[in-house]
Amino acid sequence: MTGTPTTTTPEFVISGAEALLRVSPVALSAQRAELTVAAGQWYGDPVAGNLRGALGVPLDDVTGHVVASGVPQDKWPVSLGIRVDFLADPPVEGSPMTVIGELIARDDRSGTTRGAVVDGAGRTLALVTQRSHLVPVDGQPHSSATQFDTPRPETSIRAALGFRDVTPGVVDLPPTTLAANGMGNLHGGVLIIGSELAAMSAVDAGGVLRTTSIDIVYVRPGNAGDLTTFRSDLLHRGRSVAVVRVVAANASGKPCSISTVIVQS
Template structure:
């Protein structure tokens, strides 16, 4: 019989102030607080950080309708961004709904709206079910409960080793309940890596991120984000970003489209 697991409040959820999740097998709702942690020197606004919240609201509803002992793992996420989230502490409303459930997987979609009700980001997620030895916990560890207000890039410890490479040291702020880097953190970090590669300096915004997950990215290991500029124009750039824990073994492959503002 299908079972419902508790919503896991881990490092990414604490960092981005994601709360109030209400999840069924068909729908999910929740809230994310805005603030200065969404600012970024290269991206201007880290729109990709909304990937954590929308991954949660679209992923947990799949889990809620999944058989006991199985856990949904994302195959891929497509995000489109319409506008910047605010930085003033106002909430973003999150909603997710099931598109279809099939043998071994599901497709779901999500929307983030601002305080005025305007849509600022959308997500389509496709996931498949894997055997899981247990379900994640339902609370973050105490040392994570007081999140700083510094930018996400700083909190995650993202460092530029070369213009086309960012590294992220092991941190509980990146981990999901299974010990892998949260899929939304890979969206966010891939966006920031792309912005660094083109030296955006706040002059570009992310229009879309299309990311495929090919193997788990282990949060207890260093993660490297390697960028390749596929196209660079005056108004539009396209960057391919590959995350990995070890050279030659990709964890995720993202195509990031950046548009000049």
Template sequence: MEITAPEFVIGGAERLLRVSAVSLTPESAELREESGAWLADPAVGVSRAALGVILDDVTGYVVAAGSPNDRWPVSLGIRLDLLADPPIDGSPLTATGRLIARDEVSGTTRGEVAGPDGAVLALITQRSHLLTVSEAPTTPYIDAPVPGPEVSLREALALREVEPGVVELPANPYAANGMGNIHGGILITGMEFAAMSVLRATGELRTTSIDTVFVRPADAAHPTTFRTAVQHRGRSMAVVEVAALAASGKPCALATVIVQQRRD
């Protein structure tokens, strides 16, 4: 069984969120992300769910680093606990991931991302499944430039509210991972935007957790639609179920999004 450390692939999602690798081993990993004004949004306030990109990477690559060269991990489930807003002033964020368990067909990892002062912003638990591949993904940088700081995530991803609680993500290179599918962290970001849409949020709410199950790949070359159902809405907390649907109408991912009133 040949195992060599994989190259960290800068796909569209990593380029959009300014993610880069620091270290990568079969037991642990560290990545960096540049914060910025693009994380702000009138509806979500600050996109906490966008931290899902670096957290998905920092935990998924630990599994990849300890897997045979003809295997590659894909997400089965990601649980995010979102504790605080990421900064938007350009300061660096640091994500660390570590292995919890591994076998021949799967891996379980945990991680966190912290701000420049060391305060933890978000936690992740990821369950991965190993697929047989001819070779590990090696997609180079996409041709499109990194958007400027004045371009929000919503604008860069061209997210469009079809109606309250229904949000469409068109085919977009910034949504893609190294396999040409929509990055799990981008799907999670879309879940947050859709949940805030159905709640008609205007920056007064914050996402505190997103629990996602991935049921099939979402092709980044085709549009994906996020549809919501509010399961509970109280004075200070709401529970929203979100389904990410492929162009065929079949679900790609299903999530429970917990939203709470902002605490200043």
């Protein structure tokens, strides 16, 4: 007789992306999870002004962990899509930010969660809705034995990950363990970062414009050990708003994610 797989509260996985963003768990359950993320000058960026998309890393973590906490041991949630609305810049100094995720729905094939990032003064910086589906795994991911060297505070996220501008609207991400999740794939939040950088390049943001939303769909896993290229298509450019479509492709040219980025003055 085949028994029903048991569920356990999984380990919160610290991989390269979590080390880069200084993400730490606070409280974890199958209904609600809370993390902290350090404030720091690494959010500054010469093109994006302030890399709001970096909040996608802890938001992906916190919402995904809620779903993972209620699934059988032989399953793991993989993000299908994430929608993030940005209300303000992450702080470059001060108290850590609080990141909260809550369960909306879960069944034997998928999960839906929502969450928010709040700064030390209680101001909401970002809101997220995340959709995931469950995939079979031989064992749930664990924190890597690799020791990640956290970059110095003056090192921007762009520089730490090694993002390179190729042409206007095209950005490369070289292989780096700091871009990986617990399964060795590109972290969904890093794909959000790359999409923001490519969109900002396409509109020549110059540190003045800001990303107000990113809606991203994940179509296949990306390999953190390969080159990933983000290519933009400027769909609309008005006086106060721009709409940019960004496709992240692996070294074979196949898409890993497709996103719509809204940029405003």
